[in-house]
Amino acid sequence: MVEVSSHNKIVVLDPGLEGRSGHHYALYEAAQKRVGSDLGNVEIKFYARKNSAGEFDFFEDIFVAEHFDSKLYQFYQSRPTVGEAHRYTSQLAEEYYRAMLCEVVVNESIGERRVTFLYPAVKWEHLAAIGIAISELESFDKKNIEIKHKICLMYNPGIDFDGNLFSVEEFLGYRIAAKYLSIREDVFFYVSDYELSVQYKDVFQRKLKIHPCYLFDFSSISRRSMSFSSGGERKIGLYHGDAKREKGFLELPRALESILPQLSTEDRIYIQYTLNNSDLSLNNTADKIKHIAENDQRVVLVDEFLSGESLMCQISELSEYIFLYDSAHYENKSSGIAWLVGYFKCPSTTIGSSWISRELKRLGVPLRVAPSVASISLTENLHQSFIKKEDYELRSIMYDDFWFGVGILAERN
Structure with missing residues (x-):
């Protein structure tokens, strides 16, 4: 039995959601299976890339806003120059901020609410943009709204399996981008696998929690x-x-x-x-x-x-x-x-x-x-x-319920 926590709304900010394939759609599909069942009356909303309405199925229980102009994987094949990174981060930060502000304004009109912003598949450039957006949101009076930010890190920070630094650029990108966010009490970080939990220790000076795999609804198998x-x-x-x-x-x-x-x-x-x-x-x-x-x-x-x-x-x-x-x-x-x-x-x-x-x-x-x-x-x-023994523990984490693993669901009876 899973009890829904006091969170009223989940907002997934995902510039990578733009088509009916890949792990971004998998999270969207998995969320649909939980809404109206274990998630009860919790409202869930996705912010996707613009012009993606015809690219994937819409589920009646989940609202999707076509919002982002920026591509999540803008620099997937090549590293950006300093100027390119600055321009990209600035634009993406503005898009994150506008989405956050929209949710704050809407939920403020409803009354006391709890809103959880979820960010899947984040790299350092996205992390930097999220930090700017959150800092800008500080100037807005949020009154009775409680906000939490859940950030899922899925990419290597420039450190190999043996602990050696193989990309100074990637490592410094994460160290700089995480500096502001890591001291905030409303921001929570998760990594997608065991090796990343070890590698990100050098970035955050602490071991990060592994989030369960959100690509498949393993709970449905049982x-x-x-x-x-x-x-x-x-x-x-x-x-x-x-x-x-x-x-x-x-x-x-x-x-x-x-x-x-x-x-x-x-x-x-x-x-x-x-x-x-x-x-x-x-x-x-x-x-x-x-x-x-x-x-x-x-x-x-x-x-x-x-x-x-x-x-x-x-x-x-x-x-x-x-x-x-x-x-x-x-x-x-x-x-x-x-x-x-x-x-x-x-x-x-x-x-x-x-x-x-x-x-x-x-x-x-x-x-x-x-x-x-x-x-x-x-x-x-x-x-x-x-x-x-530690691998048994890893299996139990990886195949647990994602929404429970990132604190959106309360403890199970």
Whole structure:
């Protein structure tokens, strides 16, 4: 039994919510499943990017305001210059502030209220903008409104797994951006995984709390039975999510060429992706995959968005998952699919070692590490991952209820 806390309204400020895919939509979808049930009468509102009305489904219990002009991932592929960072941060801060002010004014007219602002997938430039916006809000008389800010940090602050500094720019960006916010009593920080909880100690001079994974409604799994794989046939997951180079999408034809000869006629390989850009290589690869699937019934292809619930069902039925992710790119980067695979402890193969292989081991997943796509062998023994006491604690945190984990729900009876 979960009791709703005294918070009256949750406001998610997310410039990254602009389409029906990715982890931003996953949070939106997961929120919808909780509104009207465990969240009771708590109102929830999302501020998304402008011009996104036709890009995703609207849920009647959640209001979405198209608000942000700024792109959350403006500098995803490259570091900004000092001038670019200043301009971006200033504009984003103004957009955050206008959203906050709107909520303060609206809730002030209603009477005494408690408002929680939630910020998913924050990097240092967003952190700096949030700090400016909150400081500007100080000049406004908030009267009887109690405000809390919950900030979710998902990206590496420039420190590797061994504790070495590999990006001075990233590290200083976080240190400077966090200086003001870290001393405020109304601001609460969370990180998305174990390694970040260790790495951010050098930024905040204290260990930050890990928030439960918000990409999937794991609580729904306990409320219904999942149909796990049975029988002699193998069901192998090879790709799920947005089509991206770093996730190994371009390697799919080569992977199929390597894996299919190892399978029987009853075995199946599952591939699901969304592709919404004009990248020529990605589109050419998609055509190749479709051609292979049309000529081989063992390849089950879904080239459209899957809901979180449908994705959970498919992963639960797999006998093995193969991660084609680029190990260099994911050396210090997390993956939502890894957390989902980890929940079911689905035996897995990774190409090289990275955050993904380390996290799967922590979550108790039987694992093999292949040196390359061409060398993937389904007959090679899997190495059992032995879970330590602290890893059991990690599993309990990662797969707990997100809304409870960040203090939006009260203690459970």
